[in-house]
Structure formats: structure tokens, C-alpha cells
Amino acid sequence: DADVTQTPRNRITKTGKRIMLECSQTKGHDRMYWYRQDPGLGLRLIYYSFDVKDINKGEISDGYSVSRQAQAKFSLSLESAIPNQTALYFCATSPPAGGYNEQFFGPGTRLTVL
Amino acid sequence: SQQGEEDPQALSIQEGENATMNCSYKTSINNLQWYRQNSGRGLVHLILIRSNEREKHSGRLRVTLDTSKKSSSLLITASRAADTASYFCATAYSGAGSYQLTFGKGTKLSVIP
Numbered sequence: 001d002a003d004v005t006q007t008p009r010n011r012i013t014k015t016g017k018r019i020m021l022e023c024s025q026t027k028g029h030d031r032m033y034w035y036r037q038d039p040g041l042g043l044r045l046i047y048y049s050f051d052v053k054d055i056n057k058g059e060i061s062d063g064y065s066v067s068r069q070a071q072a073k074f075s076l077s078l079e080s081a082i083p084n085q086t087a088l089y090f091c092a093t094s095p096p097a098g099g100y101n102e103q104f105f106g107p108g109t110r111l112t113v114l
Numbered sequence: 115s116q117q118g119e120e121d122p123q124a125l126s127i128q129e130g131e132n133a134t135m136n137c138s139y140k141t142s143i144n145n146l147q148w149y150r151q152n153s154g155r156g157l158v159h160l161i162l163i164r165s166n167e168r169e170k171h172s173g174r175l176r177v178t179l180d181t182s183k184k185s186s187s188l189l190i191t192a193s194r195a196a197d198t199a200s201y202f203c204a205t206a207y208s209g210a211g212s213y214q215l216t217f218g219k220g221t222k223l224s225v226i227p
Contacts, residue, residue, distance in 0.1 A: 004156075009147075016120060035217075040219060041219060042202060042217045042218055042219040042220055043157070043202070043217040044217075045214055045215075045216075048214065058214065060175055064144075088154070090156055090157070092157075101162075102162055103159065104159070104161040104214060105156035105157045105158070106156055107155060108154070108155065109155045110154070
């Protein structure tokens with residue numbers, strides 16, 4: 001079984017709709033991250049969380065919100081989707097020690113906003 | 115931006131040849147990591163090199179780090195078709211409270227059988 005799972009894997013939606021992407025992990029890690037990937041731009045950090053009570057904005061948080069429901073669950077919401085939020089979204093986790101450890105990625109959610 | 119930059123953007127080689135990818139970055143780091151991404155899939159961690167290390171090996175992978183030049187290289191020896199993927203460097207910065215990884219734009223490697 002995958003350690004980091006994301007649902008849905010693919011989603012097509014319309015401009016203005018509210019969308020939630022979910023991430024679950026069985027690795028027991030405290031730290032969780034949401035990234036988006038656009039062609040030619042690499043990965044950019046949207047939000048990250050070091051524990052259930054800790055939420056931090058990343059490089060490109062505008063238009064997004066997150067919820068850390070439990071240690072194992074971290075959800076990303078697009079309150080009112082727009083076409084330029086069409087991208088591949090990844091959730092990742094990392095263990096807490098030192099803060100600079102490797103990250104473990106989910107399989108991604110391909111989101112298309114029409 | 116603190117983003118690392120990989121070079122080249124794309125690389126095509128024959129199976130059995132070595133592949134070298136480079137990464138440059140802009141500021142002091144705690145460590146530098148390399149990840150691989152098969153088309154449309156999640157990233158997989160390959161190797162981490164700390165700022166006080168100069169070279170590290172893992173199987174067919176060799177990573178070097180030159181902090182004076184703010185650069186790193188990833189060498190894949192005896193490449194295989196299965197090595198075809200995009201490779202990203204990611205830098206972890208030393209700033210207070212800065213526990214983020216910043217990813218470069220990647221090198222797309224094609225290994226021709």
C-alpha cells in the first residue's frame with residue numbers, strides 16, 4: 001500500500017467551483033506539504049504544516065487554503081477555482097528531525113479548471 | 115527567488131553512457147537533495163548531501179557539492195532506459211525557521227535503448 005495517498009487523482013472542474021484535494025499518509029510523519037507543478041516551472045510550495053496546530057503559507061498560497069484534520073490528513077482547498085490553477089498538485093511528508101530531511105511524495109492530483 | 119537551477123534542461127544519451135546534470139543555487143544551504151520524477155508521477159528521493167560533504171555515492175549515482183561555487187552535480191553511470199525521467203535538485207536553506215525545500219525546474223533525461 002502507498003504511504004502517501006491523494007484523492008482524487010484527476011479532477012476536471014469549472015471556474016468558480018470550490019474544490020478540495022485530500023492527502024493521507026501512513027508514514028507517521030508530522031510534517032506535510034502541498035506543492036503545485038506547472039510545466040517548465042518545477043514545484044512550488046503552497047502550504048506546509050509541522051503538526052496539527054501549525055499551518056504556514058508557502059511561496060504561492062493566494063487562492064488556496066488548507067486544513068490539517070489529523071496528523072495523517074492534510075487537505076488543500078481552492079475556494080473559487082480559476083483556469084490558471086490548472087496544474088499537477090502533490091502532497092508530501094517528512095519526518096520532523098532537523099527539518100531538512102527528505103520528503104516523500106504522493107502520486108499527484110491532476111486538476112483542470114475550465 | 116532562492117530556486118535552484120538545473121542544467122541542461124534536457125539531455126538525451128545512449129544506454130550505457132553516463133549522464134551528468136548540474137544544479138546551481140543562490141544562498142547558503144543546510145543540504146541539497148536530488149529527486150527523480152517519472153512522467154506525471156510523484157517525486158522520489160534519490161540522495162541527500164549535506165553542506166559539509168563534498169561527494170556522496172549511492173549505487174550508480176554520484177553527487178558532488180561545491181559550496182564555494184554554490185553548485186552540485188548528479189552523475190548517473192552506465193545509464194539504462196529505466197533512468198529516463200526528470201531530475202530535480204532541491205535545496206534546504208539555513209535561515210531561521212526556514213524548513214522548506216526549494217526545487218529547481220528539472221532536467222529531463224532521455225536514455226535511448
